[in-house]
Amino acid sequence: MKAVALISGGLDSLLAVKLVEEQGVEVLPLHMVTSFTGRKDPAFVRDLERLYGVKVHRVVDLTREFLPLLLDPPHGFGKNMNPCIDCKILFLRKAREIMEEEGASFVITGEVLGQRPMSQRSPILRLIERETELDGLLLRPLSARLLPPTIPEKEGWVDRERLEAIQGRGRKRQLELAKKYGWEKIPSPAGGCLLTDPAFSRRLKDLLDHLPSGELPSLRDMDLLQVGRHFRLSPGVKLVVGRKEGENAVIQSLATSRDLLLMPRGFSGPTGLLVGDEPQGELRMAASLLARYCKGSGPFTFLYRGRNAGEIEVSPLPPEEVDKWLII
Numbered sequence: 496m497k498a499v500a501l502i503s504g505g506l507d508s509l510l511a512v513k514l515v516e517e518q519g520v521e522v523l524p525l526h527m528v529t530s531f532t533g534r535k536d537p538a539f540v541r542d543l544e545r546l547y548g549v550k551v552h553r554v555v556d557l558t559r560e561f562l563p564l565l566l567d568p569p570h571g572f573g574k575n576m577n578p579c580i581d582c583k584i585l586f587l588r589k590a591r592e593i594m595e596e597e598g599a600s601f602v603i604t605g606e607v608l609g610q611r612p613m614s615q616r617s618p619i620l621r622l623i624e625r626e627t628e629l630d631g632l633l634l635r636p637l638s639a640r641l642l643p644p645t646i647p648e649k650e651g652w653v654d655r656e657r658l659e660a661i662q663g664r665g666r667k668r669q670l671e672l673a674k675k676y677g678w679e680k681i682p683s684p685a686g687g688c689l690l691t692d693p694a695f696s697r698r699l700k701d702l703l704d705h706l707p708s709g710e711l712p713s714l715r716d717m718d719l720l721q722v723g724r725h726f727r728l729s730p731g732v733k734l735v736v737g738r739k740e741g742e743n744a745v746i747q748s749l750a751t752s753r754d755l756l757l758m759p760r761g762f763s764g765p766t767g768l769l770v771g772d773e774p775q776g777e778l779r780m781a782a783s784l785l786a787r788y789c790k791g792s793g794p795f796t797f798l799y800r801g802r803n804a805g806e807i808e809v810s811p812l813p814p815e816e817v818d819k820w821l822i823i
């Protein structure tokens with residue numbers, strides 16, 4: 496008997512794999528990632544095997560499929576820009592597809608009843624099952640004994656009595672299980688999702704509000720949202736300012752010939768990137784904003800390059816002016 500499992504790398508999803516594996520089922524763990532959640536790096540995947548004996552079968556990047564959900568998620572957003580119900584539906588549809596490809600018989604998740612306000616309530620779990628056409632084939636081993644029996648339980652592929660009845664946000668039982676499996680390092684809860692972060696959500700909302708109607712953000716847009724301070728200078732133009740050396744390097748690597756890249760000339764200071772339509776019109780303002788984050792009172796000279804190249808000397812914008820443009 497074979498099953499696929501969705502694993503975030505957090506404690507619950509790893510335990511769900513173990514609870515089913517120890518009943519003799521071959522489990523194929525799938526790690527779904529997007530620009531906002533999950534980790535693709537080989538070190539992360541290696542650690543899951545080394546520390547917890549969970550060998551990731553496939554890492555699946557669903558960013559492209561996920562982006563349309565940001566414009567109009569059929570089941571709405573959570574507290575921030577997190578369309579959790581639709582996100583779970585997307586991940587599970589993909590899991591179902593892989594289940595069929597692999598000749599597996601059911602899907603496992605690490606969901607715990609009542610742990611998250613929006614997506615882990617009983618009616619929502621049922622809705623997700625229906626919409627993914629996984630009726631009866633979605634096993635949640637950590638809460639299974641509190642939920643109606645699934646096909647794997649009814650058919651005896653897994654013994655329901657050996658599954659768990661965990662609900663709510665407490666982690667006592669999960670920690671007991673981790674101890675039973677001899678896990679010395681407890682995996683951190685699911686690695687986080689940028690869409691639940693209020694500051695990131697505000698930047699994302701600003702981006703979506705300023706895209707032409709129906710246009711999706713690009714993958715580059717998503718990468719840029721994750722670095723620096725963001726300033727909305729006009730409906731069509733935004734400035735991103737690096738906060739430290741590493742961010743300056745990322746900003747430089749994300750610049751295209753349509754943008755204007757600003758760098759300090761002959762001194763160490765922040766890199767800025769003007770993105771959008773006709774960024775040249777905002778050049779002076781952008782340089783003055785950038786100067787605000789340089790040491791000293793100026794004036795400062797910045798080199799710029801993009802469609803045009805040159806240099807510009809400016810004085811820093813007063814602090815109260817800076818706040819007017821900052822996306823917070």
Ligand code: SF4
Nearest residue numbers: 532577578579582688
């Ligand atoms: S928190 Fe993020 S990754 Fe998790 S279900 Fe919600 S949108 Fe998806």
